[in-house]
Amino acid sequence: MNRIAVLSVGSTRNMLAAIAMLIVVAGTARGESLDVAALTRTIRQVGPKGQGHREAMVAWQTLSRADVDQLTEILAGMDDANPLAVNWLRAAAETVAQRTLAQGGKLPIADLEAFIAQTGREPRARRLAYELIAGVDPGARQRLIPGLLNDPSLELRRDAVAMALDKAAAIEDPNRAIVAYREILTASRAPDQVKLVTAKLEALGQKVDLPRHFGFVMRWHLVAPFDNTGTQGFDVAYPPERQVDLQATYAGKEGDIPWVRHETTDPYGVVDLNEVLGKHKGAIAYAYSEFVSDRERDVELRLGCINGNKIWLNGQLLTANHVYHAGMEVDQYKAKARLRPGRNQILLKIAQNEQTENWAQRWQFQLRVCDQFGTAVLSQDRPLEQAAFLVR
Amino acid sequence: MQRWLISGWVAACGCLMLCGADWPQFRGTGSSVATDAQLPTVWDEQTNVRWKVDLPGRGPSSPIVVDGRVIVTCSDGVDQDRLLVMAFDAGDGRELWRRQFWATGRTLSHPQSANAAPTPASDGKRIFAFYSSNDLICLDLDGNLLWYRGLAYDYPKAGNDIGMSSSPLVVGQTVVVQVENQGDSFAAGLDTASGEERWRVAREPQANWASPIRLPAAGPRNELVLLQSPSMLTAHEPATGREVWRYEARCSGIPSAATSGEAIFLPAEGITRLNVPGMSEPTRQWSSNRLGPSSPSPILHEGRLYTITSGGVLKCGDAASGEELWVLRIDGTHWATPVLAGGLLYCINFDGVAKVVDPSGAEGKIVATNQFGESIQGSPAVAGNALFVRSDKHLWKIAAP
The missing domain is CATH 1.25.40 (Serine Threonine Protein Phosphatase 5, Tetratricopeptide repeat)
Known part of the structure; x- marks a missing residue:
């Protein structure tokens, strides 16, 4: 040899x-x-x-x-x-x-x-x-495959979820089916499969807390508009980037602007800024949320956003994406981060440009906190029964 | 003089590696024309469909044909992160090999598109498979990996979540890619043998789907690579990337230019004819809004320019004057650039309806309509007397017995 x-x-x-x-x-x-x-x-x-x-x-x-x-x-x-x-x-x-x-x-x-x-x-x-x-x-x-329902390989897990869904579909007893689907939901990470399982559970009269399953952040403080004429505001450090003071009022693009408290009811955590703050073009919004962690741990902050965006955690810039109107998906932008024990500060910058086309009017985002596998990591102060009151 | 001789010899060697029956990249050898091919005008499952094979993934990319092999790229997986390169025997459709990889860049796209949107290219001995995720894979003709570049791994902001689709171009020993988007926007020339970067030039940070094309050598001028961007057309030396000239215009972002001799037909202001005599910079001869293409690239043949405009209208113009000669409604939304083979135009719309058009007379004439029954976005390939079509789920060979 x-x-x-x-x-x-x-x-x-x-x-x-x-x-x-x-x-x-x-x-x-x-x-x-x-x-x-x-x-x-x-x-x-x-x-x-x-x-x-x-x-x-x-x-x-x-x-x-x-x-x-x-x-x-x-x-x-x-x-x-x-x-x-x-x-x-x-x-x-x-x-x-x-x-x-x-x-x-x-x-x-x-x-x-x-x-x-x-x-x-x-x-x-x-x-x-x-x-x-x-x-x-x-x-x-x-x-x-059946033994891989909670596998670290998301591709293997996906196949296992698909097989488990097929198997559950044959269960006639509703109570047993609910148990089976609950187990599948717990294992599911891919949004399309979560959607399938959710539909099954809802058909059986069950409520599913999708924001909790994914770890979407639902409670925000928002402030806008700052100037983004000519998309030049993306690189301007407006006051919230230097220090977040929720009691402050800032000189915005069109006058003084205060922080506005907002809790989204969208099952996928989407915050529609046009709806909450009014429609603005050539504008910057900031979104702030606090996240309580029980310990120091690695997480991912995953953003879906159709506008230019930046994410900070505890003052540290994690990612910046100066991209406008090129689609929005769950987990579109992934940023690795390390939570500290106790209160953590999440700050987002969401930049709208001045395009006039119908398809270029959205100004929105969704953010979740999870581990590397997409398993939700929840803030310790998250209301437990939040999903029960979701408007659908 | 010596430099011209050397470049001519290099170009000749490059051509020798490709067989006459090859269709080595997007739009074949660059023109979408196969003058001598004799293709059937009608086909269905019983007639003239020589074979039809399943594909394991999606992709608007076109097939290419190299040395008797039909090469197709697909993408699969819930996140479109599986990249496939497959080779089929052009004669009988037998799968020769397949390779899979995992995307290293962004894989999101419009639902109608897919990661496997760019058409692969070949220099006759290597295959260069490119994807929306900006993964560039080099294999030999037997599927052995030669090198793998993740251009978005190198430049993480390179990407477009609507999808990217610019196809690579091989010129001499350089494979040219255009990676234009709102993030890390650039064009690059990579060494075909090693995948190492020969050159890279920054491009404007705007979404763009046009593909690089070759402007053949003419007189004292060596061949050039043309890069079409939203606000300009630039010409570059293929080996060094040196910009030779720049023409500023509001160019279309999807259809790519066509060239003929010393003329460039640029999708700008509808369509614009530029003349590039010798070493000079281009001068505008005419522009025609009426002939402006939608997504398919223009085709030039025997002094006539063919474009498909929005609304499914095929137009024919005089290449010398820009005068519109005739229009013909062929219906549907067209993404695929047609091919012109044996004097006939083969136009396939998104719904998989193929219209065969005789463009030779004073009016265009539809001579046959065929149904694939599946959506089609990729341009067909022509090799020998066969048409190779990639639909959403299948690869087809259309040829007379």
Whole structure:
């Protein structure tokens, strides 16, 4: 068995090292065991703007000839890899699998199943392991998916939710069906699936607290309009950016403007600024909310907004998107953040431009706080029964 | 003189890699014209549909044909974050290989569009698959990964949640992409062999869906890449990105220009003919609002200009004067740029209705109407005597037995 010498290409990543690697493995017969760890290490060095490409291209050519029994080693190389490297490794794994099958070989099903069971692995690698199995085993879905209802891979979880929905549809007893759908709702993260489950529960006479399920922030203090003529206000630090004083009155675009308290009743947490503050063009609004956390923790602030926007948490700018009227979706903009224990300050800047077309009039946003999987993280002072009083 | 010879030799080598029956990128070799192709004018499930295969994902992208392979991109997944590249045998429709990747950029788009909106391109030995998420994937013809660039991973504000659709262009050893949007807006030329950046130029921060096109070498002038943006058309050296000239105009954001010899037909002020003699900067010859295209790009053939205007009207104009020669109602909303093959125009609307038009006379004449029964946004490809059409769910080969 020819083994690749482990080359220290990570530090220098120069072309010579990569060529040397190719020479060392040149005698390796197709499907022979390779030093996958060394090759994946080289590929994992790919970075922005073509960084590491030349070395990775050579390593990939070798890796794609790996023995099929090394598939899970290639998949393991995706752990903590950047998204570019994950794709390079995915292509290698698929090439190995496809070549093996074309030559009449078999995939290492047991190894792949064991890999799926390791929930700490990169979710996409586990999903690929499943897809490789499912491609050759029609029974894989039925065998593997039902147990993945709360899986960290949202793709695997999605399939499990879909299967559970099918199963629940066959339940005749309403009380048992409610229990089943409640369990599915708890597991559901994708908005389209949440919508499906909600419809089922509502048809059974149940109320669903969608804002709570997603973690939408419903209570805001709003102030507008500040000037955004020519979209120049986006980069102007108006007083709320320096300090939020809910008792203050500011000199706005058209006179003095106070903060206005607003609680949205939209099930998806949408705050329609045109409705609450009046229609303004070439205008900036600020939205402020306080979020009480029981501990220090990592979260994501996820914004849907059809206008230019910025998000601050405790005075720290998390993201800025100077984009107008290019769609609005749940989780459109995701910003990683760290909550501190106690009261946290969320400030949004929502910028409206001066376009006159009918499709360019919306001025609105929705924000939720969740973890990396989209599981709601709720403020400790959130009213528990809020959903019961939602206007639909 | 020596420089012209070298560039001519390089261009010739590039052409040699492509077979005569190839349709290597959006609008084929750039004109949407396959002069010698003989395509059937009528087809249905029993007649002249050589094969029809299922596609696993969506995409307004067009198929391309390279060395006997039909290459198609799709996107799938609840967030359209699955990027697929597939190859089919052009002869029998057999799937040769497929590769999947995960998008690294923004995947949102208008529901009617999809992540796989740009048409892939090829230099005859490599495939460059591009997506709305600004992922650019380079594979060889057997599906082996050569390199992978996430342009929105590099420039995180690059993206448009309505969707992006500008298709890449291969010129010599450079693959050119136009990533124009309200965030990180730029055009770039990447080395075809390594994916490394040869050049990058900032563009105005506005949404734009037009694709880069090639202005062929003429006289002392080398070939250039034309980048059409909302307020200008710029010409660049393909290898360096150096801007050679700039023409300011309010250009359309979706249809791309057509070129012929020393003329450019730019979708601006309706449509504008620019003359680019030799090394000179362009001069405007005429503009015609009446001939202005909607979403499909214009086609130029034998001194006539064909455009599809809003409301499903096919128009023919005199390329020399801009005079409107005839109009023909072909109905429907058209996204796909038609193809002109064997003297006939093949116009397919969004509802999948294909009108075959004889444009040669004093009036345009519909010679056949065919139904695909599915929505179609991508332009067809022509290779040999076959038409390859990508509908919402299928890839079709239309050819006489």
